[in-house]
Structure formats: structure tokens, C-alpha cells
Amino acid sequence: MLGLTIKERCFGICFGLLLCLDIALTAYPSSFFYGYVTKLLLLSVLLIFFLSRDHALQPLEKGLLILGLLSFFAGEILVVYDVNWSLLVYGLLFIIVAKLAYSLAFLNRAAFDIDHMLPFLVFALLYSMAVLYFLYDLPGEVHLSAYLYLVLALLMLNSAFLRQDRVNSLSFWLIFSGAVLFLVSETILVFRPQMLPLSFGGVLTLFLYGLSQYCFTLGLIKQ
Numbered sequence: 001m002l003g004l005t006i007k008e009r010c011f012g013i014c015f016g017l018l019l020c021l022d023i024a025l026t027a028y029p030s031s032f033f034y035g036y037v038t039k040l041l042l043l044s045v046l047l048i049f050f051l052s053r054d055h056a057l058q059p060l061e062k063g064l065l066i067l068g069l070l071s072f073f074a075g076e077i078l079v080v081y082d083v084n085w086s087l088l089v090y091g092l093l094f095i096i097v098a099k100l101a102y103s104l105a106f107l108n109r110a111a112f113d114i115d116h117m118l119p120f121l122v123f124a125l126l127y128s129m130a131v132l133y134f135l136y137d138l139p140g141e142v143h144l145s146a147y148l149y150l151v152l153a154l155l156m157l158n159s160a161f162l163r164q165d166r167v168n169s170l171s172f173w174l175i176f177s178g179a180v181l182f183l184v185s186e187t188i189l190v191f192r193p194q195m196l197p198l199s200f201g202g203v204l205t206l207f208l209y210g211l212s213q214y215c216f217t218l219g220l221i222k223q
Helices: 006-026 029-051 059-080 085-107 114-135 140-161 169-195 198-221
Strands: none
Touching: 006 029, 006 198, 029 059, 029 198, 059 085, 059 198, 085 140, 085 169, 114 140, 140 169, 169 198
């Protein structure tokens, strides 16, 4: 990718290989312990990479990204390895905290212009209508919670979109792409039983989740 240093490209390749290993281990119940280890490794390498290159960022942006990464990986572990309903709920709450932290970090450089927001508002309306339509196929008790869960991902995407023209092109597209990947993974997570076989849907969700964290981290660094 243009604008990336050789070290950043090498890190991206290493992160991608580690992410694939993590997904492979997560897919097999007998390898769950090693899945925990690889997720901690993914979090660690992202934090080390970020903290070694965050010199131009404001303290608020640094703190929010770190909070987002910590909350996301804690939530992902609880959601992937849910053994009871209460742990699953805590996992989803951690991911909600991550989405809010990322949204605030992106809004720090956002441009609030109604003309600029109009294309996104049209997309948000169409997406919301589609989600509401397909939610009727899910059990009734999850309608509201699932919709609110997706709305938060949509708000994070809006925060990323509003950075356009306020940051350089590479930073904008990295973070906007990450937010799109995050929204897609959240949509698959909610509709997975209806849309895709469980195994493929789970693998795809984890892959998109991981790529989104990489994009967020690198996007803020390149800001």
C-alpha cells in the first residue's frame, strides 16, 4: 500500500499470519487454550506497534485507542468462548465499550457538515431498513438488542466517515475501511445462523474483526 514504510508492511504481513493462526486455533475446541494465547499475542503486537509510533497523536486519541483495543479483545474472547449466557452478555458489553471508544477517537478529527454527512445518512437509512426487515426472522426477544448493537457500529462508521478532508487520505481510508469491516462482521455476527453455516460465518467474523483492529491502529498512526 502506498504511504507505508517497509517496517509497516512487514508488520502487516506478520499480523495477518498471526491472525490466520489465531482463527485456525479458535476453530477447534481442543485448541482453545492456544487460541487464548494467540489473541493475547495479537493484542500485544498491536499495542507495542502503536505505542512505538504514536508520537504525533494527542493523549486523548492514544487513550481511546488503547481502551478500544483492550475492550475489543476482552469482548471477543468472551463472545467466541461463551460458555454461558452471562459471559456472552459481558463480552458484548466489552465490544460496545470498544465501539464507543473508537467513535470518540475518530470524532476528535471529524468535520460536522450536513452536506458532508448527507451521503452517509442515506446509506444509514437504507441499512437500517434492511436490518429491520431481516430482524423479523430472528427470535422476538433479540430484535431491539440486536438492532441497537448494529446501530452503534453504524455510528462508529459515521465517525470514521466524518474524518474525510480533516486527515490525510491514507489515514482516512484505513480507518474508514476498518469501520466498514467492523460493521460487516457485526452484521454477520447478528444474522450468522440465518446467513451462513456456523463455521464459515464464525471464521469470517473473526477475520474481519481482526483486520478492522489493524486498520484502526495503523490509521491513527498515519494520521
